[in-house]
Amino acid sequence: MKIIIEPLSEGAEEEIIIRSNSLDSELMELIYSLKAGRSKLTAFNDDEILKLAPSDIFYFESVDNHVCACCENSVYEVKQKLYELERIYENTDFIRISKAMIVNVSKISKIVPMFNGRLEAVLSNNERVVISRQYVPDLKKKLGV
């Protein structure tokens, strides 16, 4: 597939044009991931309502029926359920790593083994999150291992 990036004239809106004879599943996935990867998520913090870019989110965590979007130094509540977020960000950098967590793979700086047969992801803000064994195959698939 040929990718052409053209400079924009000032004030013009960014656009992506796909030229194809058929919209196959691969192309649909690409379109879907482009849309999900760029669309901002509404988040809440006390009285504040703001839009979060997916690239700013380190991970989503479900705690006591509330779902939080955790960024580098701040935590926001989001209204979507974890399974909904998993579906929205299916073809992006986000991946489920435990029953209660979806992590942004691009924020993982390294993966370290724990003493109990589990893996732990060290994020770029030095936070550590536990990867459940059952989600390791998905992570491997995502990383192309």
Add this chain to the structure above:
Amino acid sequence: MKFFKSFLNFFTAITTAITALVGAVTLISGYTGVSPYIPLQILCSGAVTALITAVIYSFEFRSRKHFILMTAIHYVLLCITMNAIGIMFGWIDAAVIDILMMCVDVAVVYVIVFGITYVLMKKEADELNRALNERNKKS
């Protein structure tokens, strides 16, 4: 099925570690009166402790603190179980020194089993880190 697989893995590892420990202790102490029931007793203790381990590790560890807490609970449960099994099978007397020695033995088996697991997991983590680095370089 997942639980059964986990149980079998722990059963194999724990039974091997207990056998190795019993073998080493018998060899060092020069004790020759080993009971013919010992292999069955080791299998039995391996099965009970593997069941406890599989149950404990079926829980998801949300954080490092949670992991440390569960590991401590796991170790205490194993010590209680192994002391009960030890007294029942006549491996130890119900004396403080014997109970403490059994706790040390449990710690040794613990280190052997989870040390081996750690080494295996390290290989898997290295593989994932290589892929992660390649991905980060590309983006």
